[in-house]
Amino acid sequence: MKVLLTGCHGQVGYYLKQQIEKRPWSLLAAGRNELDITNAAAVNEVVQRFAPDVIINAAAYTAVDRAESEPDLAFRANADGPKNLAVAAQQAGAAILHISTDYVFSGDAEGAYTENDPVAPCSVYGASKLAGEQAIIETCPRHIILRTAWVFGEHGQNFVKTMLRLGREREQLGVVADQYGGPTFAGDIANALVQIASQLETARLEGKAETLPWGVYHYGGLPHVSWHQFAQTIFDEAKKQQLLPSPALKAITTAEYPTPAKRPTNSRLDCSKIEHLLGIQPSNWPQALQRIQDYGQA
Secondary structure, eight states, X not given: OEEEEEXXXXXXXXXXXXXXXXXXXXXXXXXXXXXXXXXXXXXXXHHHHHOOSXXXXXXXXXXXXXXXXXXXXXXXXXXXXXXXXXXXXXXXXXXXXXXXXXXXXXXXXXXXXXXTSOOOOOSHHHHHHHHHHHHHHHHXXXXXXXXXXXXXXXXXXXXXXXXXXXXXXXXXXXXXOSOEEOOEEHHHHHHHHHHXXXXXXXXXXXXXXXXXXXXEEEOOEESOEEHHHHHHHHHHHHHHTTSSOOOEEEEEOGGGSOOSSOOOSEEOBOOHHHHXXXXXXXXXXXXXXXXXXXXXXX
């Protein structure tokens, strides 16, 4: 099977490249310097030349706060780019796997969000990601859109690395305690996408690709926690491994930590659909944190 991976240098793309290289697949991995997905002509040229069976899009504009002042850049990367990939995939007879976000929701719901809940983004970033979802859905029927949240990993910048850095610099930290979600290990997101690609390969070889349960899925981590609880778990693990002393954590409200972009109060995602239809389990983020010594290296 031939796989085109975009955004291969990002948090999830890094793990995707590693995991796909272990498979007997032909991989073309591209970062922004190799393929600008906002350039439709460039996308068409690469897809026509490589003729992938599946495109996995891990490229995105993820600067949530900066997007408020750079909406054009956010929409080009998160809406136009996925549309270009979906158009090229449809023309090439390929499937597209795409990563989206909990930010497509308002974050005001009581329970965990399902794939059928109404979308209502409250930030430019969320609106741009929703536009990307809609472009893919309208353009390429053979799609899997994976909404995820609170992504962290050894590669790239994320909450875990920020906490470890601040924990070395300060004796006390204020962490938001009234926003809830499921931390999700980037390596687990990559593994979920590779599992889906593998199921696609099997179905394609059996001539049953059209029967795959295409559509939108939620994939996140369990248990659900607040940012404050997540931070406490990070420092507990770091202390257990004698990496650094735990700073005192103060629970603060969202109002006490204003940001340019509004954050969802509730980022909890219901992952029962992906478990039931594709056999993929939620991210075990506490287990991923056991390798916390690797998170402070970059």
